[in-house]
Amino acid sequence: MTVEQQSGQKPSATGYVVSAVLLLAAFVALLWVPSYSHLTPTLGGIPFFYWYSFLWLILNALCQLGAYQLMVVAPRRKQAVRGLGVRPSGAGQ
Amino acid sequence: MKLDGTALAVTTILFVIVAGIGFAASRWRGAKLNTLDQWGLGGRSFGGFVTWFLLGGDLYTAYTFVAVPGAMYALGAVSGWFAVAYTILVWPIVFVLMPRLWSVAHRHGIVTPADFVTARYGSRGLGLVVAFTGILSLLPYIALQLVGIQSVLQVMGVGSNSSGIVKDLPLIIAFVVLAGYTYTAGLRSAALTAFVKDLLVYVTVLVAVIYIPIRLGGFTHIFSAVEAHARTLAAQAKAKHTAPSFALLPSSKSYWAFATLALGSAMALFMYPHSITGVLASKERETVRRNTVALPLYSLLLGFVALLGYMAIAAGIKTTNSRLVAPLLFRDLFPSWFAGVAFAAVAIGALVPASIMSIAAANLFTRNIYRDLIRPRANAEEEARVSKLVSLVVKFGALAFVLGINTQNAINLQLLGGIWILQTFPAVAVGLFTRWLHRWALIAGWLVGMVYGSYEAYGVKTAAVPHFAGSIAKIPLIGQSGYIALTALVINLVVAVVLTALLRLAPSSVGVDITTKADYFVQAGDSLLDELELPKGSDEVGPALG
Numbered sequence: 088m089t090v091e092q093q094s095g096q097k098p099s100a101t102g103y104v105v106s107a108v109l110l111l112a113a114f115v116a117l118l119w120v121p122s123y124s125h126l127t128p129t130l131g132g133i134p135f136f137y138w139y140s141f142l143w144l145i146l147n148a149l150c151q152l153g154a155y156q157l158m159v160v161a162p163r164r165k166q167a168v169r170g171l172g173v174r175p176s177g178a179g180q
Numbered sequence: 181m182k183l184d185g186t187a188l189a190v191t192t193i194l195f196v197i198v199a200g201i202g203f204a205a206s207r208w209r210g211a212k213l214n215t216l217d218q219w220g221l222g223g224r225s226f227g228g229f230v231t232w233f234l235l236g237g238d239l240y241t242a243y244t245f246v247a248v249p250g251a252m253y254a255l256g257a258v259s260g261w262f263a264v265a266y267t268i269l270v271w272p273i274v275f276v277l278m279p280r281l282w283s284v285a286h287r288h289g290i291v292t293p294a295d296f297v298t299a300r301y302g303s304r305g306l307g308l309v310v311a312f313t314g315i316l317s318l319l320p321y322i323a324l325q326l327v328g329i330q331s332v333l334q335v336m337g338v339g340s341n342s343s344g345i346v347k348d349l350p351l352i353i354a355f356v357v358l359a360g361y362t363y364t365a366g367l368r369s370a371a372l373t374a375f376v377k378d379l380l381v382y383v384t385v386l387v388a389v390i391y392i393p394i395r396l397g398g399f400t401h402i403f404s405a406v407e408a409h410a411r412t413l414a415a416q417a418k419a420k421h422t423a424p425s426f427a428l429l430p431s432s433k434s435y436w437a438f439a440t441l442a443l444g445s446a447m448a449l450f451m452y453p454h455s456i457t458g459v460l461a462s463k464e465r466e467t468v469r470r471n472t473v474a475l476p477l478y479s480l481l482l483g484f485v486a487l488l489g490y491m492a493i494a495a496g497i498k499t500t501n502s503r504l505v506a507p508l509l510f511r512d513l514f515p516s517w518f519a520g521v522a523f524a525a526v527a528i529g530a531l532v533p534a535s536i537m538s539i540a541a542a543n544l545f546t547r548n549i550y551r552d553l554i555r556p557r558a559n560a561e562e563e564a565r566v567s568k569l570v571s572l573v574v575k576f577g578a579l580a581f582v583l584g585i586n587t588q589n590a591i592n593l594q595l596l597g598g599i600w601i602l603q604t605f606p607a608v609a610v611g612l613f614t615r616w617l618h619r620w621a622l623i624a625g626w627l628v629g630m631v632y633g634s635y636e637a638y639g640v641k642t643a644a645v646p647h648f649a650g651s652i653a654k655i656p657l658i659g660q661s662g663y664i665a666l667t668a669l670v671i672n673l674v675v676a677v678v679l680t681a682l683l684r685l686a687p688s689s690v691g692v693d694i695t696t697k698a699d700y701f702v703q704a705g706d707s708l709l710d711e712l713e714l715p716k717g718s719d720e721v722g723p724a725l726g
Contacts, residue, residue: 110272110275110276113272114269114272114443117265117268117269117439117442118265118269118439118442118443119439120430120435120439121432121435124430124431124435125429126428126429129403131400132398132399132400132401132402134429136261136429136430137487140261140264140265140483141480141483143268144264144268144476144480144483145476147271147272147476148271148473148474150272151271151272151275151473151476152473155275155469155470155472158469159469159470
């Protein structure tokens with residue numbers, strides 16, 4: 088990786104916004120305690136409150152995977168398509 | 181308690197294996213361990229796989245293994261289960277903050293959070309404040325790792341018939357071994373032993389969460405036992421006209437407590453210098469971010485570990501020392517040999533974090549106290565020498581602390597440590613995005629947060645415990661109960677913002693920021709550091725989880 092290559096790796100504005108939403112989802116879900124502080128419905132004998140937390144563990148991991156794609160993978164791919172030899176403006180600032 | 185020979189033998193064998201690996205780590209990847217970057221950050225060379233184990237090792241300590249089930253057993257959903265929400269929420273925070281920290285650290289050769297603050301705000305005073313807070317919060321945390329080992333030894337019946345030094349001998353031996361290999365191999369030993377530790381932890385927890393419910397008649401039975409237990413305790417509390425201590429679900433009175441505990445702890449975890457050590461030791465900017473997708477696996481494990489507390493209730497385990505809950509459950513429900521594996525998982529689980537924590541504390545001392553205040557001209561070799569020695573001092577300090585003073589003090593201090601470390605959030609985390617906050621305003625905010633948090637924690641009492649009975653207190657203005665650390669942080673931030681607005685009227689007092697905007701986006705291979713000290717990194721690796 089050289090300076091020329093990395094400085095072109097900026098996510099799009101949409102990428103930032105969607106990533107922010109994905110990363111905030113778990114905060115809203117888990118900190119809004121009254122929304123899930125219930126015993127039912129149970130799952131395999133486990134009260135709702137407990138299995139819902141586990142569910143968000145998985146959902147959050149998927150959200151982060153999405154954010155990683157938007158913030159890191161997509162910009163890199165765009166950079167590769169644009170061609171590696173071109174020096175983007177603003178390099179090394 | 182009766183001595184369990186089989187369990188002890190299994191634990192000892194596993195311990196010896198791990199110790200051997202720890203010492204062998206000094207030769208891992210052709211290490212030259214004479215600079216702080218090499219000894220204290222593993223040469224900043226760890227890829228995604230090692231980083232995963234190293235960061236998991238930070239999160240998942242021996243104390244977690246005994247404290248979380250203990251809290252579930254004694255207190256239930258609010259003070260126990262919040263840990264699951266907290267360890268989920270920590271990963272989005274890491275995702276946002278840590279790539280920036282990695283980049284700026286890579287560019288400027290930063291080893292500790294205090295290094296960053298010094299560079300960002302042009303203020304050694306603020307750097308010193310952050311270093312001081314870090315060391316102060318880490319010491320009781322290291323001491324608590326010993327408490328974790330102690331609870332396992334106690335349940336195994338080691339030293340129960342002897343007194344004085346003999347009683348504590350196993351603990352002393354374990355710590356001497358730990359100190360030895362950390363001194364020799366630095367962060368590499370922590371990373372390599374983390375593999376074994378996590379293997380043991382994963383096996384133990386997975387077996388426990390499948391085998392124990394089968395023995396106890398399934399989760400339906402476990403939760404109905406817990407429900408009955410909650411009702412009994414509530415009836416007892418009502419008869420005595422006190423508030424019930426155990427909660428199966430957060431109630432309208434404890435929504436705020438649950439949410440603030442989860443959020444505050446999540447924000448605090450990566451302010452701990454040892455977590456940052458794990459981040460800075462990774463080879464590439466995006467290693468950590470990619471890892472946050474897979475790191476929640478540790479949170480899953482923590483959820484299972486938490487449920488052990490409820491299983492102990494259903495299994496009819498009775499103890500007033502909640503730290504013994506998980507070890508007692510293992511002893512009573514597992515065959516002796518597997519109980520030995522489980523005990524080893526806890527004991528070895530203490531070693532990895534204790535090693536990383538002592539390295540982080542030593543780095544803070546070396547860089548931000550020794551170099552910045554005492555010997556500004558110290559070179560890389562001298563820094564490494566000092567750090568190695570300090571890591572020994574820190575560990576033996578923790579040992580003396582746990583053996584000399586009572587355990588409860590260590591736990592109280594750890595509780596305070598969580599409150600203290602969060603007070604560095606404005607300088608470190610906010611500083612990654614903006615340096616608008618003034619260095620003096622940050623110091624003032626920190627001071628107010630520290631004093632308020634400590635005072636409030638001192639005042640928390642129950643019928644049995646006069647001080648430091650918990651970390652929940654009434655939030656001023658809101659009137660609900662909440663996590664003291666977060667309340668203190670809000671006050672800290674308000675002070676910092678107001679004073680910044682005033683101090684900015686005198687622009688000459690603003691320090692010099694040696695970092696630039698681009699520094700926060702640097703990738704491996706971009707910086708001068710690579711050319712000077714490190715071999716050229718290999719090509720960018722594609723995302724492992726893409």
